[in-house]
Amino acid sequence: MMTFFSSGVTDPQARRKALGVACGAGAGALWGLVFLAPALVRDFSPLMLTIGRYLFFGLIAAFLLVPRWRALAPRLGRGHWRSLAWLAFTGNVLYYLLLSSAVQNGGIAMTSLVIGFLPVAVTVIGSRDHGAVPLRALLPSILLSVAGAGCIGWQAFAAPASGGLGASVLGFACAVGALASWTAFAVRNARCLQRLEGVSGQDWNLLTGIVTGAQSLLLVPVALLLESAHHDLGAWARFGAVSAGLALVASIAGNALWNRMSRLLPLTLVGQMILFETLFALVYGLAWERRAPTPLELLALGFVVLSVASCLAAHRPATAASH
Secondary structure (H helix, E strand, O other), X not given: OHHHHHHOOOOHHHHHXXXXXXXXXXXXXXXXXXXXXXXXXXXXXXXXXXXXXXXXXXXXXXXXXXXXXXXXXXXXXXHHHHHHHHHHHHHHHHHHHHHHHHHHHHHHHHHHHHHOOHHHHXXXXXXXXXXXXXXXXXXXXXXXXXXXXXXXXXXXXXXXXXXXXXXXXXXXXXXXXXXXXXXXXXXXXXXXXXXXXXXXXXXXXXXXXXXXXXXXXXXXXHHHHHOOOOOOHHHHHHHHHHHHHHHHHHHHHHHHHHHHHHHHOOHHHHHHHXXXXXXXXXXXXXXXXXXXXXXXXXXXXXXXXXXXXXXXXXXXXXXXXXX
């Protein structure tokens, strides 16, 4: 990996990829925090946590867009709004509802396992794009990511979450749903950003936030009907702090870095960058549980790093590879 960065010092294309990888790592570090939130406010349902996070996201996004709205609005057509509605639902509302359910039922390790397959899914889809790196060149990276996810999965099923096997199965099913939802989002969002003209990646993120906030408002009546637990003032204060923190750190800052990366890197490499989220989620989870990683978890982290490094090597220009 160091060869990739050092060989690209005077190569604009290599610098572009290096910046993209840095943005991807930053997004992963911030997004890894979303795996902790369901554990921090376990007494609130996944639906409540989803609504809280995205209501704050919508409010912050609207506030940040107000100064530029008059200049931005004429550049947006019906197609843009349709794409934003679809992306907001698949990449935010549905994804986080399923992910929160997976964490609360199956634990952080199992959820990280399934989300760890995102690079495989996105990379395979991206390999069909025109000019993409051939799938055979990406095979080592894909196999390494599968091996890493497999190690985490073996660990998760060998020691089921405290809710028992039934809760672990439900958590696994929710995590698979989250995987499908975010794979669809990652592919379409990257392609939208590649074609986007007159709208910055940050503005696109904020627009997605506004639409997501509106969608979460529609879920409030459903939550009021389903929520039966009573919470004291301290619990609501903790819930509000976690929701606002997720909105600012993960949805605003993390998404901005991800959108910047999506404009710098090809879709096949975008898929591999999701591995950083898995890496940081595991690190945060271990810190929360106050334990050292098991041998299987250490092996999995090694596979993750090797997978990203091999994918970077596959995307190096032929001239750089010969140095």
